[in-house]
Amino acid sequence: MRLRDVRLRALTPARKTLTPVLVATALIAGAASPLVATSAAAAATTDQPAADAAALPAQPASIQLAAQRPIDQNADFYANLARGTLKQAEAAKLDTTQLGIQIAQLDQSQTLPELTVEGFIAQLRATTAKVSVDVAKAQKAKAKAAADAAAKRKAQAAAAARLAVTNTPDGARAAAQSIMLSQYGWGSDQFSCLNSLWNKESGWNYRAYNAAGGATGIPQALPGSKMAAAGSDWATNATTQVKWGLGYISASYGTPCAAWGHSQAVNWY
DSSP: OOHHHHHHHHHHHHHHHHHHHHHHHHHHHTOOOHHHHHHHHHHHHHHOHHHHHHHSOOOOHHHHHHTSOHHHHHHHHHHHHHHHHHHHHHHTTOOOHHHHHHHHHHHTOTTSOHHHHHHHHHHHHHHHHHHHHHHHHHHHHHHHHHHHHHHHHHHHHHHHHHHHHHTSHHHHHHHHHHHIIIIIOOOHHHHHHHHHHHHHHTTTOTTOBOTTTOOBTTTTBSSGGGGGGGOTTTTTOHHHHHHHHHHHHHHHTSSHHHHHHHHHHHSOO
16 A cells, blocks of 8 residues: 555545534534525525515605606696696686696696606696786786776765765855856856845755745756756756756846846746
C-alpha cells in the first residue's frame, strides 16, 4: 500500500464523524443554517399568500391622492369653480342646464383618456366664462332695477309730500295765484275776486261735494268728471281742479272778478 492511500483512509472517517457533530451543535445553539431559513421562508410564502396580503397595511390617503392623474386634479379644480358659478346662476334664475351637464361629465371622467378629459375641461371653462358674464349682467340689471325702484319710491314720496301741501286750502290758493299770473296774466286784484268766489263755493276744499246737486271740488264742477279735461287725477289733486276752474272762468266770464259779480247777482256762476 502506498503512503497516499494510507492518508486517504485516515481522513475519510474523520469527515463522516464531524458532520453530525457540527449539525447537532448548531441545533443545540439555536442557529439555523442559511439553507434551512431560506427553505422555511419559501414554504411560508407558498402556503399562506392570502394571510400575508391581508397583513399588509392600507395605503395612506396621501398616497392614494398622489396616485391621481394630474389631469384629474385639474378636472376637480375647474369643476369646483364651475359649481360656484352654477350657484350664482341659479340664484339669478338663469338657465344652468348646459353647465350642470358639463360638470357631471368631468365628475365621471376618471377612467377616460387624458385627451378626452382635456377636451371636457376646455369646454367647461368656456361655458363657465360665458355663464359668469351672464351672471354679472343679471346682477347688474338687478342692482339697476333696485336703484330705479328706490328712485321711483323717492320721487313718489316727494310728489306725495308736495301734493299734501297743495291739497290744503292755502296750497290751493298759492297754486291758483301762480297759474293765474303765468297763464292768464291776472294779478292780485283778480285773485281777490277768485278767493271770494271759491271761498263761497267750497272753502277751497278739493273734497267738497254738494249732495243736493252733485257739484264737486274747489270750483264746484257739475258734474265733477268734467275736471278730467285738466287731468286724470282731478278727484285727488287740488291743483288739477284749480286749473280746470280757471279755464272755465276764462271761457265763461273772461275774468275771476266777472265770475264773482255773476255769482253775487244770481248765487251761482
